[in-house]
Amino acid sequence: MKLNKVVGNLITKIPWFVVCGRRNLSSGVEKERVDCVVIGAGVVGIAVARELCLKFRRNVLVIESGSTFGTGISSRSSQVIHGGIYYPPNSLKARFCVRGRRLLYDYCKEHGIAHKQTGKLIVATRNEEVPKLNHLLNRGNDNGVEGLKMIEASEAMAMEPQLQCLRALWSPTSGIIDSHSFMLSQLGEAESHGTTFCYNNTVTGAHLEGNQIYLHISETESLKNWESQQHPPSPPDILLVPKLVVNSAGLSSAAVARRFSGINHGVVIPPSYYARGCYFSLSNTRVAPFKHLIYPIPEDGGLGVHVTLDLDGQVKFGPDVEWLDHIDDISSIQNKFDYTVRGDRGNRFYPAIRKYYPSLKDDSLQPAYAGIRPKLSGPGEGFADFIIQGEESHGIPGLVNLFGIESPGLTSCMAIAQHVATKLSSRLGPSF
Numbered sequence: 001m002k003l004n005k006v007v008g009n010l011i012t013k014i015p016w017f018v019v020c021g022r023r024n025l026s027s028g029v030e031k032e033r034v035d036c037v038v039i040g041a042g043v044v045g046i047a048v049a050r051e052l053c054l055k056f057r058r059n060v061l062v063i064e065s066g067s068t069f070g071t072g073i074s075s076r077s078s079q080v081i082h083g084g085i086y087y088p089p090n091s092l093k094a095r096f097c098v099r100g101r102r103l104l105y106d107y108c109k110e111h112g113i114a115h116k117q118t119g120k121l122i123v124a125t126r127n128e129e130v131p132k133l134n135h136l137l138n139r140g141n142d143n144g145v146e147g148l149k150m151i152e153a154s155e156a157m158a159m160e161p162q163l164q165c166l167r168a169l170w171s172p173t174s175g176i177i178d179s180h181s182f183m184l185s186q187l188g189e190a191e192s193h194g195t196t197f198c199y200n201n202t203v204t205g206a207h208l209e210g211n212q213i214y215l216h217i218s219e220t221e222s223l224k225n226w227e228s229q230q231h232p233p234s235p236p237d238i239l240l241v242p243k244l245v246v247n248s249a250g251l252s253s254a255a256v257a258r259r260f261s262g263i264n265h266g267v268v269i270p271p272s273y274y275a276r277g278c279y280f281s282l283s284n285t286r287v288a289p290f291k292h293l294i295y296p297i298p299e300d301g302g303l304g305v306h307v308t309l310d311l312d313g314q315v316k317f318g319p320d321v322e323w324l325d326h327i328d329d330i331s332s333i334q335n336k337f338d339y340t341v342r343g344d345r346g347n348r349f350y351p352a353i354r355k356y357y358p359s360l361k362d363d364s365l366q367p368a369y370a371g372i373r374p375k376l377s378g379p380g381e382g383f384a385d386f387i388i389q390g391e392e393s394h395g396i397p398g399l400v401n402l403f404g405i406e407s408p409g410l411t412s413c414m415a416i417a418q419h420v421a422t423k424l425s426s427r428l429g430p431s432f
């Protein structure tokens with residue numbers, strides 16, 4: 001449906017939806033004043049919209065380029081609720097993961113969202129990995145992760161008879177969640193408190209008039225032939241003039257921000273790197289070999305090819321790390337990513353998995369799916385934190401950009417939403 005029809009419907013449905021001063025620009029592009037816009041209906045954008053409308057009674061319009069919610073990174077994750085072990089103390093990832101995990105478990109219990117606190121074993125399979133495990137234990141303790149315990153190989157292998165390791169770190173607070181049901185529940189709450197989700201519409205850029213942002217919106221379908229780095233094939237269908245904007249566009253949030261004219265790009269927008277991660281599932285296995293999440297020592301760019309479980313107990317392995325080159329901003333905004341899982345990629349999985357699961361049979365892996373991480377550091381560059389960027393960085397009142405929301409973004413989403421609301425609090429008014 002065209003966005004101006006959606007906004008038009010809102011005028012009749014919700015008279016207090018802040019639509020003031022509708023007029024046509026001389027260019028012929030319609031202009032609408034709105035209250036809050038969230039760009040992107042992934043797990044984070046949905047959580048932010050819910051927070052803004054529930055706690056601050058704001059009317060929120062979520063613009064999503066896909067045909068429904070959660071079709072980006074959020075539908076391609078491991079669905080693991082992380083403890084908060086891996087990240088440097090006081091980083092946003094550490095703080096939001098620990099807080100977000102607690103919020104997520106509470107939410108799941110209150111709203112009947114399928115989840116399971118399975119616990120997780122991080123395993124050292126070579127002598128030189130044991131100090132790394134000790135480092136993770138110390139880091140997790142510093143981050144306030146509850147119940148971490150170093151256990152001997154015999155204890156770990158008693159918990160998981162198919163496992164082989166030298167030592168293991170037991171994290172009892174880790175678990176799994178049905179992330180689709182979670183998004184659906186949060187989306188339903190947001191909708192019933194004044195949020196409108198507008199699908200099939202893409203934010204192609206923005207400009208500033210004074211300190212006011214004008215968002216350029218086009219129907220996604222009309223952008224199919226958009227290839228140049230410059231302008232979309234036709235003028236935007238509508239300009240939205242919001243009081244608040246949260247750019248939660250996942251893989252393309254930096255690409256979208258680079259198309260906001262008037263921002264000092266060199267200083268505030270980080271470079272984009274993309275790392276694909278493939279999953280393989282176990283075929284011909286009636287009984288799942290593991291009951292807990294099993295993770296190796298983390299590798300550059302990811303947490304290592306690990307065992308994840310779904311809520312039916314089925315096992316899958318992944319994601320690996322494959323750095324993608326040559327993704328330009330327009331392709332990113334149009335989600336022109338290659339999600340194919342090539343069968344031959346499995347050849348790298350067998351040796352990686354057999355380090356901790358030696359009885360993995362030949363030819364037992366089959367391609368499952370792939371996800372892509374929005375990275376802020378490239379190969380070998382080490383840790384990069386989430387960036388949640390407000391007026392203090394870019395100077396534009398009412399704009400928050402979310403960059404690099406890779407793992408543990410699902411676990412952290414409710415804490416991120418609270419943080420975004422705090423950042424905007426001077427403009428949001430009292431909470432309820």
Ligand SMILES: Cc1cc2nc3c(=O)[nH]c(=O)nc-3n(C[C@H](O)[C@H](O)[C@H](O)COP(=O)(O)OP(=O)(O)OC[C@H]3O[C@@H](n4cnc5c(N)ncnc54)[C@H](O)[C@@H]3O)c2cc1C
Pocket residue numbers: 039040041042043044045046063064065066069070071072073074075076077078079080081082201202203204248249250251252253256277319333335370371372373374405406407408409410411412
């Ligand atoms: C392989 C993999 C495994 C992971 N596993 C875990 C895990 O086990 N646990 C965990 O906590 N985290 C995990 N994560 C991280 C987690 O999945 C993400 O942090 C989270 O899903 C990000 O949500 P999001 O809303 O920011 O992004 P998205 O889900 O990508 O949502 C962004 C939305 O914006 C839309 N969009 C983009 N550009 C535009 C535009 N210009 N206009 C309008 N809409 C636009 C997209 O269509 C998309 O729907 C994993 C990530 C990956 C890649």
